[in-house]
Amino acid sequence: MAIKIINRREDNEGTIKRERRILLAARDCPFLCHLYAAHQSLERAYFITEYLSGGSLEDLIRICCYLDINNIRFYAAEMVCGLQFLHGQNIVHRDLKPENIMLDAEGHIRIIDLGLAQDGVTASSKIDGVTGTFCYMAPEVLLGQEYYTAVDWWSLGIVLCRMATGRFPFFIGHSKQKVFKAITRKEPKLPPGMDAAIEHLISQLLRKNPDKRPGVRRNIRKHPFLFHHSLGGTGREESQATMWIWTLRTPRLLLRTSGLLIQASCLCCCNLGCSRTSLCHTFAIVLLPQALYLASSIPGLASDITAAGRSSTTPGAACA
Known part of the structure; x- marks a missing residue:
């Protein structure tokens, strides 16, 4: 607890x-x-x-720089369900950000910190007040206008961009005036080469008109990025390093250390036998000193990697 x-x-x-x-x-x-x-x-x-031992989504973003597309889809789907539940109760969160999205012991998300949340909010019963975390606030909040649950969908767009790119879609610096101008007047800047579906979802969530954001205007669950549940792909990049492959029943997480790809189970939850997740993925763990150093913080994982290295003579043999 x-x-x-x-x-x-x-x-x-x-x-x-x-x-x-x-x-x-x-x-x-x-x-x-x-x-x-x-x-x-x-x-x-x-x-x-409840005690959530998996750490925060912010922790994962800082370690990984950005997450694998299937991880983003997995976490985004659960965040959408949480927000839709709140909005169905006429509750607006008002401070959705990676620090307020925790992971449980099996890698599932929990939206926390409802201290700034407000109930009794609908499109016809709006509220006002500049509340939340500056870089995640919707334009209507920063402008001092009345708002409703649409502000949470804006914040979700910022969170998705952080997960997909490791960056904010607007200027973020020490000048609040420049940040304010970027959020309220400019369009989001997304890097080239992004997955087309998530790029479209982020751009729609970050529309200046709150009434036109997905989740308000239509059911966001039907967006191609969330509706297309092709979670079986591995999305692996080629590496010259030796790899040992395991198949684990748990959400995937991409870790980046010194530019090398490492795929492992959820860094913070370490539950390699997740019974709540029916998805089956292939993982690759790069057997390098950096990987072992990173894995040393995960109980049992470093010894598993070392044991696999000693018992395997052919890289990727377990994939067969």
């Missing part, structure tokens, strides 16, 4: 009650953080939630 501690003040009693109310509603969705219990003292409020 994990415990969130909030200092009680006269001006945040309503916020604490609202967060508890939203957390209770979120228990019915497998892709939102689950509240087990709540307690309060004279000075503090305590939320007891």
Whole structure:
């Protein structure tokens, strides 16, 4: 379990009650953080939630630079389900970002930190207020306009771009004025060579008109990037390094170390026998000092790599 501690003040009693109310509603969705219990003292409020041992999506992006297209599709589909559940309850998250997307022990996502979320929000009952993380805020939020659940779909577009490219689609620097201008006036800049389906989805999510974003205008689940569930491809790049291949029942994760591709199970969850995932993928782990150093943080994985190296004389023999 994990415990969130909030200092009680006269001006945040309503916020604490609202967060508890939203957390209770979120228990019915497998892709939102689950509240087990709540307690309060004279000075503090305590939320007891599930413990998510897989780390955050931000951690993965920083390690990998960018994720494999099938990983992005896997995580994006679960985020869409979580957001659609919230919006179906007339709740807007308002702070969707990789730091607030955690992984459980089996590699599935949980959207966390509902402290800034607001309930009772619809297209006809909008709210205002500049709330959230600056670089992930929708233009209407930065401009001080009224907004509704469409702001979460904008934030999802930024998250998808981070996963696919490791970069923000707009200028990000020390000048808030330049960031503000880029988000509110300019079009997103996506690098060439991106998968056409995800490029189209990101560009649609980052439309300045909130009413035209997928998830608002139409069912985002029917977008070709999410609807096309071809998760069987490996997407491997050629490498001169020696490789040993395993087939594991778990979501794939691409790791990049010194420009070398390493495919492994979810870095943070380390559960190589995920029973909740029916997808079957082929993984390649590059047996190099950098890979072993990185794998040393994963219980059992480094020894598995070393054992495979000693017992295998032909690279890729296990692929047959």
